[in-house]
Amino acid sequence: MKKAQRDPAAFAELYDHYYPKIFGYALRRTANLEAAQDITSETFFKALRSLWRFRWRNISFSSWLFRIASNETAQHFRQSDYKKPASLEALQEQGLEPASPDDPQGELIEAQEELDRHREFRQIQQRITRLPSKYQEVIVLRYFEQRQLKEVAEILGKKEGTVKSLLHRAIEKLRETE
Amino acid sequence: MREEDLIRQLESLETPDIELAGHRQALRAALINSDRFQRRTPTGWARILAPVAAAAALIAFFGFVNLIQPELHTARAMEIARTDAQVQALMTEYGLDIAEVKLQDGEAFVLLAPRLVRDVTHEMADEQKTVDDPVSYSRVFPMLSRPFDWMLPSSTDEGGTHIAPSAGDFPSGEEGRLHYYVIKIDLAEKTVSGFLEIDYTAVLREMDFTEANFAKSALPGDVAGEEPAPDM
Numbered sequence: 001m002k003k004a005q006r007d008p009a010a011f012a013e014l015y016d017h018y019y020p021k022i023f024g025y026a027l028r029r030t031a032n033l034e035a036a037q038d039i040t041s042e043t044f045f046k047a048l049r050s051l052w053r054f055r056w057r058n059i060s061f062s063s064w065l066f067r068i069a070s071n072e073t074a075q076h077f078r079q080s081d082y083k084k085p086a087s088l089e090a091l092q093e094q095g096l097e098p099a100s101p102d103d104p105q106g107e108l109i110e111a112q113e114e115l116d117r118h119r120e121f122r123q124i125q126q127r128i129t130r131l132p133s134k135y136q137e138v139i140v141l142r143y144f145e146q147r148q149l150k151e152v153a154e155i156l157g158k159k160e161g162t163v164k165s166l167l168h169r170a171i172e173k174l175r176e177t178e
Numbered sequence: 179m180r181e182e183d184l185i186r187q188l189e190s191l192e193t194p195d196i197e198l199a200g201h202r203q204a205l206r207a208a209l210i211n212s213d214r215f216q217r218r219t220p221t222g223w224a225r226i227l228a229p230v231a232a233a234a235a236l237i238a239f240f241g242f243v244n245l246i247q248p249e250l251h252t253a254r255a256m257e258i259a260r261t262d263a264q265v266q267a268l269m270t271e272y273g274l275d276i277a278e279v280k281l282q283d284g285e286a287f288v289l290l291a292p293r294l295v296r297d298v299t300h301e302m303a304d305e306q307k308t309v310d311d312p313v314s315y316s317r318v319f320p321m322l323s324r325p326f327d328w329m330l331p332s333s334t335d336e337g338g339t340h341i342a343p344s345a346g347d348f349p350s351g352e353e354g355r356l357h358y359y360v361i362k363i364d365l366a367e368k369t370v371s372g373f374l375e376i377d378y379t380a381v382l383r384e385m386d387f388t389e390a391n392f393a394k395s396a397l398p399g400d401v402a403g404e405e406p407a408p409d410m
Contacts, residue, residue: 008210015209019202028193037201044205048214111196118194124187143188175184 005051015044018062022069028144029073029136031125033111039076043069063154066141070155074133127177135170142167252279255286255363262370264396265290265361272357280385285371286363287387292356360385362392 026036277291362372372392
């Protein structure tokens with residue numbers, strides 16, 4: 001970890017390992033490719049800037065990174081220009097057509113197609129998005145990221161018992177959105 | 179839907195596992211090439227330190243020009259004046275000493291004044307006062323009007339009371355006159371380049387020597403009265 005503060009190659013190793021996890025988490029929180037990219041970028045830049053402050057004693061690096069991503073996601077939802085989940089149709093309306101795999105725009109369309117195929121996920125994710133941020137994060141971390149309560153507590157910086165109660169209330173609130 | 183069913187649905191839900199290789203590569207490159215790592219390399223340090231070094235050099239340069247260099251020139255001018263034979267002769271003849279040094283247009287002007295007046299002049303220069311100031315005038319005037327007052331032996335009566343000297347005790351005429359000279363110093367050549375006798379009325383820093391005519395020599399008796407005093 002100390003090496004990663006000075007050595008770009010060491011930081012790149014960390015990045016390669018954690019990028020899929022953080023991007024996946026951001027995507028499952030927002031169901032929006034553009035937002036997930038922004039949140040992931042901001043998370044890694046903040047992590048790079050704050051790496052010197054990180055200490056293993058209180059929290060694992062993974063949890064620390066997820067905590068940053070969680071805060072960034074909350075910030076994303078707080079912003080007035082919150083981006084609604086983009087649909088494939090909306091992307092094509094913007095002039096984006098499927099292209100070669102090396103083409104970022106084509107890649108984006110393919111990713112949107114893949115996202116749209118998870119119809120059930122999108123439906124329930126839209127319901128989760130209507131909940132306050134504190135409920136969203138416990139549901140996504142516990143069920144979508146399949147984290148243990150202890151890990152969720154570490155990421156959110158709360159006691160395990162508090163997370164358990166939060167999760168219980170979050171499920172109740174989610175049932176109300178049906 | 180019951181709570182257990184909802185939890186079961188959440189646990190069994192298939193979530194998207196998407197990766198954007200383009201974004202991943204672009205972000206990776208942006209992070210690796212960020213300032214955070216750039217500044218760790220010698221080039222990065224050089225980029226950060228260059229403006230700091232330039233600022234430090236400017237401060238050092240202006241500090242030298244405005245603070246150190248004048249001090250050096252003043253000290254050099256005093257040394258040149260003290261080692262010049264004619265200046266030494268003036269100092270001995272009229273009991274003069276260096277009272278003040280002024281730097282103007284790359285030249286130095288050294289004021290020679292009677293020794294006791296020199297001390298008061300220093301105080302006035304420090305306080306930025308002139309003899310036009312009533313307080314300063316009252317301190318300088320007795321010495322100017324009765325120049326050898328401080329040289330007279332003090333006398334007391336039988337009871338030990340101090341007796342003030344009478345008018346007859348003071349020298350008069352040329353003998354009682356105080357002499358003030360401005361010595362022009364060529365700092366580049368390290369020589370005394372001119373002499374000017376003046377009627378002392380102000381501190382040196384307030385005098386302008388641009389139009390003054392300095393004599394080449396200052397042999398006692400030859401110079402007095404030959405050169406006009408500078409504009410004040």
